[in-house]
Amino acid sequence: MCTVMLRREPGGRWPLLLAAVRDxxxxxxxxxxxxxxxxxxxxxxxxRDRLAGGTWLAVRGGGTPAVAAVLNGSFMNRLDRSEPGAPSAVRPSRGRLPLRALLSGVPGDDELREYEVVHLVVADADGAQLISWDGREVTRLEIPDGDHIVTNEGLDVADDPLVPHFGPLLATAAGPAEAGLAVAGGGSGAGTTTASWWGDWTDLMRGDGLAGDDPRALLVRHEIPDGRVFASTSATLLALGREPGQLRMDFTATPSSPDWRAVTL
Incomplete structure (x- = not known):
């Protein structure tokens, strides 16, 4: 699974804070x-996914800063598919969707039906939306103000053990103390370390000490019977403001032992 945690605070210095883990x-x-x-x-x-060429999360810094992230739909939804559609081998890569959403807008229902089951999060300082295709229907949800968690099951799904465990931790995580612009804007956030800028959010992204095979785990690790390993392979922290260049993005390729770096946008 993948996870996106976000905080919508329209009146705040940073109207959107987002934390994402790619599995x-x-x-x-x-x-x-x-x-x-x-x-x-x-x-x-x-x-960039080298195999398919797309992405799991994309950011637009110019104009109105925005972010789009994709999560696979749940395995149970895939089993319950009621429309046969095309075989998965010939369906387009879901990694195209974040780029498509930021370049030309959220795709329509018919276009989404060409893909395997999927969740697409699209957000900027003024709003956030979750678009989901579960193999039967496309749904579009406006994500309310406040703290939310998106997993492969959808938005704030309490039946997913991760959500009730990390929801309270997210709610008590203080926002960034840094008030200036971030790296992209060349403001006072430039050069500030991830830990000192993000504070509680970097602690949150450590996974609360849960084992990788715990059903509640944010940072997962599973050894598959064929010898392959399925794991949390990267993590992103993102703060979006309202003005062009008013954003900060931090990234780690080693979420279980994070070595964060600020991304130049």
């Missing part, structure tokens, strides 16, 4: 966040 097979090659798509998606920054 994937450990042997699937990828590149850290950068402007990997200068021709197809100019101005967007994100990690």
């Amino acid at each position: 994937e097979f450990a042997d699937r090659a990828w590149d850290p966040p950068a402007p990997h798509w200068p021709d197809d998606a100019p101005g967007l920054v994100g990690g």
Whole structure:
């Protein structure tokens, strides 16, 4: 599974705070966040999946800062698919969706039905939306103000053990103390370490000491019978403001032993 935790506070200095963990097979090659798509998606920054060429999370710094992130739909929903559609091998990669959403807007229902089951989070300082395709229908939810957790099961699904465990931890995590612009804007956040800027949020992203195979785990690790490892392979912290360049993005490729770095946007 993957996880996105977010805080919407329209009247705050940072109207959107977001923390995301990517879970994937450990042997699937990828590149850290950068402007990997200068021709197809100019101005967007994100990690790149080398196999399919897309991303799990993309950020737009120019104009109105925004973020889009994709999560696979739950396995149970995939089993319950009522529409046969195309085989998964010929469906487009879900990694296209964050780029598509930030470049030309959220895709329509018919376009989403071309993909495997999926959740797409799209957010900026003025709002956040969760668009989900579960194999039967497309739903679109406006994410309210406050703290929320999106997993492969959807938005704030209490039946997912992660949500009731990390919901209270997210609620008590103080926002960044730094009031200036972040790295992209060249303001007073530039050069500030991740831990000192994000404070409680870096503690939150350590996973509360849970084992990787715990059903509540934020940072997962599972050894598959075929010998492969499925694990949390990266994590992102993102703060979005209202003005162009008013954002900060921090990234680690080792979530279980985080070595955070600020991403230049």
